[in-house]
Amino acid sequence: MRSSPLESRHRGLGAKLVPFGGWEMPLSYPSGTLAEHRACRTDAVVFDVSHLGTLRVAGSHAYDRLQQAFTNDLARIGPGRTQYTHLLDDDGSVLDDIIVWWTQPDGFDVMPNASNTDRVRDALGGSLADAGFQADDVTGSRAVLAVQGPEARTRLAEVSLGASEVARNCVAPVEWSGTPLTVAGTGYTGEDGVEIAVPAAAAELLWDAVVEAGIVPAGLGARDTLRLEAGLPLHGHELGPGITPLQAGLGWVVRWDKPSFRGREALAAERERGIHRRLRGLRVEGRRPPREGQAVLRDGEVVGEVTSGNFSPMLETGIALAFVPPDAGIGDVLAVDMRGTPTLATVVKLPFV
Template sequence: MSAELRQSPLDAVHRALGAKMVPFAGWTMPVEYGGLVAEHLAVRTAVGLFDVSHMGEILIQGRDALRFVQHVTCNDAARLVDGQVQYSGLLNERGGFVDDILVHRLAEDSYFLCVNAANTAKDAKWLRGHAAGFEVDIRDVSHEYAQLAVQGPRAVALVQSLTVEDITGLGYYRFRRDVVIAGITALVARTGYTGEDGVEIYCAPADAERLWKALIEAGTAPCGLGARNTLRLEARMALYGHEIDDTTTPLEADLGWICKLSKGDFLGRDALLRQQAAGLTRKLVGFEVEDRVPVRDGYPLVADGQEVGRVTSGSPSPFLRKNIGLAYLPIDKTAVGTQVFAIVRGREVPCRIVPTPFYKRPG
């Protein structure tokens, strides 16, 4: 028997708006409202609102909190100051991703992790499994939070209109606690998963509906997870289970910049050093389809008559009006301009390796 799907605190709101609801990472979530393309373009040109309450939150506290976070993450948490966010990874002993996460430093002895929805329980168990010898308390606090993402070139100004706090002056990858927005107290972080400016807002589940309605009334468009996926693909942001998993390393995923090998020992470091010394055999690259045919997740890619990889994410790009995708390919097939072919319904469709991100916001 399959586990019962969880519901966002905004489930009834989404249904009232006519959202198409689908199973996602153990939850029932809105994939779109009026249409994916319109929602995608609203974020690229103005402002969109996403319910991302399915994301997980884990709190790490205690005297050894910093030392522990340094041990279990590949980035250098010692560089953080209070109120700063860091993109990082939890890696296994082979250097593969247990998860990719956001680390928020509340204080030197307190860190708030935002983790992927499907990995929340696994991550909490994994963290506790590596806590021996550290004076830390690890708590899954996901039930204490709803999360709304306001994204787009007008996002910050819109949120600013609902608070007296200085959101406009909040730096990129910085956050502020106890911000009152439309009468609701929340944590506000200048982060996102769309390639646009914006904020992610963490509030109590009981306050989510009131906050959502205030943001909609202020002029933001409701957007589903379908648009969130095409937006992150244009921006070449990895999706767990597609571009990254427990068999892929940050070096292969072109995320070596989040691995601070010089910071000292951390889980997965030895494997990364070995891989770095030996040289990569494959790498994640972006491609454009030289055809009007979309290339989807899982499609084979061939060169010289041999399969050389599979598409990790592929979709039409609503903003660029091209068909794009990501895939792991052998190193000798990763140079920009290299041609490979996607197998689509038995036909070879030409694709060309291109620089990424496919889209980068102006300014």
């Protein structure tokens, strides 16, 4: 079990630590997940997301390797920008969803999910390093702080004006108290904010400064309810083996005008024949939260399954992401089998909030 460079700070704040993707990370602090969630929607919070991977990809062949591996098209952006993309398996399913930070003309920080760093590196040919290509796992050398919320930039400006000014979907180097940071206008909550990569040796000092600026520490529990309200997929739930970008409603991340990328042939075949299921948002009657694995019903017949479900702190009702038949449209009324009790659920447009 790996630990964040900020573990002692989490313990000092009374966080509940849990295993996640091979790491021990804070689930919540004494204020609780609901309070942390609402603080992100109304003010600003900071998450420790050091469990995310960082592959530092560099060299004259780096751009071509990423283009050949990933579904999105780096030609649509440039240095100083970020891009959401997918790495597919040979059958067209999503092996991982990834954020790419284009930090230098020939340099990229590729950010996989916690447990997928090695397989993403293997897919890029990381063991075949040469003068034109290198992919190094630098996850252990840094921490990553995600500062999110409508007041995130205002409060962060008290710590680092430069960090607070990095625009959405951009990435830039920033110096803070003599420490080099890499700051990206990215996040996973549906709110504005930035993610800050800081050398591990300076992580506690930056965390302390951020918290002293009035930014509330928040754990993975709130991060999950926030991303669910925002309709954002989580690998292992809405993405993973047997799930393609088209089924997940993420066809926009696939650039068909690229000549090739891993899994393209299988995905093109699915596009030709049509998908057999589609990820949709369900708003469930009542406060009882739906849960992963519960059946979705139409006219009493099982037609789908919940992939993520919880209580929405902002809507104060149950919400879920679920795979349902592709003809289930916005406004249709289905039901979720909640422990033997069918509960009405309306198909709604994402995001929920």
